[in-house]
Amino acid sequence: MAIWFARSRTLVSSLRQNLGLSAIFIKHNYSSRRPVFTNSQLSPRVFLDPFSSYRHESTAVETHPYLVQQSDHEDDAQELDFPGGKVGYTSEMKFIPESSSRRIPCYRVLNEHGKIISDSDFIPVSEKLAVRMYEQMATLQVMDHIFYEAQRQGRISFYLTSVGEEAINIASAAALSPEDVVLPQYREPGVLLWRGFTLEEFANQCFGNKADYGKGRQMPIHYGSNQHNYFTVSSPIATQLPQAAGVGYALKMEKKNACAVTFIGDGGTSEGDFHAGLNFAAVMEAPVVFICRNNGWAISTHISEQFRSDGIVVKGQAYGIRSIRVDGNDALAVYSAVRSAREMAVKEQRPVLIEAMTYRVGHHSTSDDSTKYRAADEIQYWKMSRNPVNRFKKWVEDNGWWSEEDESKLRSSTRKQLLQAIQAAEKWEKQPLTELFNDVYDVKTKNLEEQELGLKELVEKQPQDYPLGFHN
Amino acid sequence: MASLLGRFCRKLVVPGSAHGARMVSTTSSCGSETVKSLNLYSAINQALHIALETDPRSYVFGEDVGFGGVFRCTTGLAERFGKNRVFNTPLCEQGIVGFGIGLAAMGNRAVVEIQFADYIYPAFDQIVNEAAKFRYRSGNQFNCGGLTIRAPYGAVGHGGHYHSQSPEAFFCHVPGIKVVIPRSPREAKGLLLSSIRDPNPVVFFEPKWLYRQAVEEVPEHDYMIPLSEAEVIREGNDITLVGWGAQLTVMEQACLDAEKEGISCELIDLKTLLPWDKETVEASVKKTGRLLISHEAPVTGGFGAEISATILERCFLKLEAPVSRVCGLDTPFPLVFEPFYMPTKNKILDAIKSTVNY
DSSP, X not given: XXXXXXXXXXXXXHHHHHHOHHHHHHHOOOOTTSOSSOGGGSOGGGXXXXXXXXXXXXXXXXXXXXXXXXXXXXXXXXXXXXXXXXXXXXXXXXXXXXXXXXXXXXXXXXXXXXXXXXXXXXXXXXXXXXXXXXXXXXXXXXXXXXXXXXXXXXXXXXXXXXXXXXXXHHHHHHHSOTTSEEEOOSSOHHHHHHHTOOHHHHHHHHHTBTTOTTTTOSOTTOOOBTTTTBOOOOSSTTTHHHHHHHHXXXXXXXXXXXXXXXXXXXXXXXXXXXXXXXXXXXXXXXXXXXXXXXXXXXXXXXXXXXXXXXXXXXXXXXXXXXXXXXXXTOHHHHHHHHHHHHHHHHHHTOOXXXXXXXXXXXXXXXXXXXXXXXXXXXXXXXXXXXXXXXXXXXXXXXXXXXXXXXXXXXXXXXXXXXXXXXXXXXXXXBOOGGGGTTTSXXXXXXXXXXXXXXXXXXXXXXXXXXXXXXXX | OHHXXXXXXXXXXXXXXXXXXXXXXXXXXXXXSOEEEEEHHHHHHHHHHHHHHHOTTEXXXXXXXXXXXXXXXXXXXXXXXXXXXXXXXXXXHHHHHHHHHHHXXXXXXXXXXXXXXXXOGGGHHIIIIIGGGXXXXXXXXXXXXXXXXXXXXXXXXXXXXXXXXXOHHHHHTOTTOEEEOOSSHHHHHHHHHHHHHSSSOXXXXXXXXXXXXXXXXXXXXXXXXOTTOOEEEEOOSSEEEEEOTTHHHHHHHHHHHHHHTXXXXXXXXXXXXXXXXXXXXXXXXXXXXXXXXXXXXXXXTOHHHHHHHHHHHHHGGXXXXXXXXXXXXXXXXXXXXXXXXXXXXXXXXXXXXXXXXX
């Protein structure tokens, strides 16, 4: 009941007049268990409908006498000693409001027209770096488009795109050093692309052919490359977060000039591993940069159904972690934020949390049709007017670093390279059957040797039951 | 070599217990190696000291590990190796194992402690979906073989639902990890060192009942007992008994009683449940023609079922009787009813007799 009173200033003042509320507060010696207000003290009209406007109102809170405001000054001289250290006390009973009076602002550098907002803090980006960043963002776009189509044509079994999140993918990667160890969720192939994974290597994994470093064991998009310090993608959500804390700790112990960098979506922050990962990183003082891609959707679950907090950035402080909210569709802002976070993580040996605000323009994956749960014009709006690639392109073009000719050259050559990569990957030999049994352990165990022999015999006896091409 | 020494140089004493088990001590000379009379937690402690000493990139952590642990297995480690390598973690099993996987993936040895096997389940996703598949899914580009998860398991007389569980069966169903369960202090030290040094993630269940109860001569030096090798700890001709951990103590008592009635029992300690040594059990059953498996975990879906099915496949024509399983009941582990729930010596003895007289 006390919660409802936070929502309306007029309500409180009317109550004060009608019920002498402040009097109740000061005079009563109530036990901590008794509610502040009982039903009988309130007339029915003051009850809010619990389901009205609750879900979709802004999280702004009215000033309320029972709620702690940031500006309140407590009696600092009076302190209490508890296991966590000294804490001041107050005789006023105040609840911290469920949300701040204003949402944490979003750091951005470029406006929607690709112009730097005056007085922006940002780390300057050279022409060479900017052009490379733009090229990679465009390459990622083309790659996503072509692989998506390849799945539609039945040539690969599955795909998921990063459309709308190209700035997060590329700008974050550009801000890291190659020694930083990346633990992705699954919508960050741009980081691997930036680090030098070739279109052919991407294609090989998607086709699970003999050249796939993953040896054909996982679904498409489950890339991994030890050479590029990019841990292999796994489907379970958020499992990488506590692992990143361990990786960061390992780097700390080795005194490396490097940190762990791990990605998660808005949905993934609901998982227990999010709590585990942040808490461990904070307690262990591990150099980890947690990057949350808040793209508004976890498959069909909108963020309003995912959490009641002001997004993810506010959760950082709960763990004692420095945090920032950044416009994820602004490549320069993402670059600056990640670069700074990385420096802090390594120099100060602490975790940092970045919430990158963005929008998932594509469907969750090729197994999803997002028009079933969201408006087509919402998707269009973000695709056209809030496009991170176009926005950065404008800035790069305005600087005279990129032309339409460069653009068409890049897109057509990338497209060509991708089509060739797919054709080649499709034709590549399959993995030999023995790879089904390797790497379960470091050395094949007896039961696996027996099963391999048994399967070999079976395949020879009934080859029609099995797909072709998996010779040893 | 270690197992050979084990057979001749063992003196295992378990004082009278609720299970009615009382080991007969066997003494013999132990050659030139230095041994010390240790209980289980001290033997494990010694193994951890050696592991940390011999590999500077090894870490021990978990809840309350810093002061020595709730079972004293980690005594002295933080003082000796420093809080960077031996430390308390927040109370979060999924975090403990996840953090351990990350450390191991970077080439370190992470020996993590789960305070009771009963609390391992929050970490089940990290163990099954991550640790077990880390090498395979990456095409061997990455691995977390340096991860070892230790957890006390099993009945303790008063543990009830959440301090007595034997969850080994859940883990035996997961390709990619190993499951190891020692029966005694000497075995524990050697098996734990092997588990820590094995290049695969290992779940190591320690019979908490034996932490203080079991005392044995344990060599002081660094030695390892091989994984996936079962041991015939008592030879016999009429029936093969297979077990692991604390249950072997009970089974050994049943064997002694059976001997008085003229039944010769062969007792096998499986030690590693995944991957398990089928050959040793098969050879024994081919000799005796009878098999009895005993474990504390509930009988339905317990690991005894896997052993039974495999031996049936391999030894069907040699079997004189159905495979017998003497296990816990299909209930949550009860408190006041523990004496009724447990696979006791007499339950085993009855099963031995009915199998032999089938």
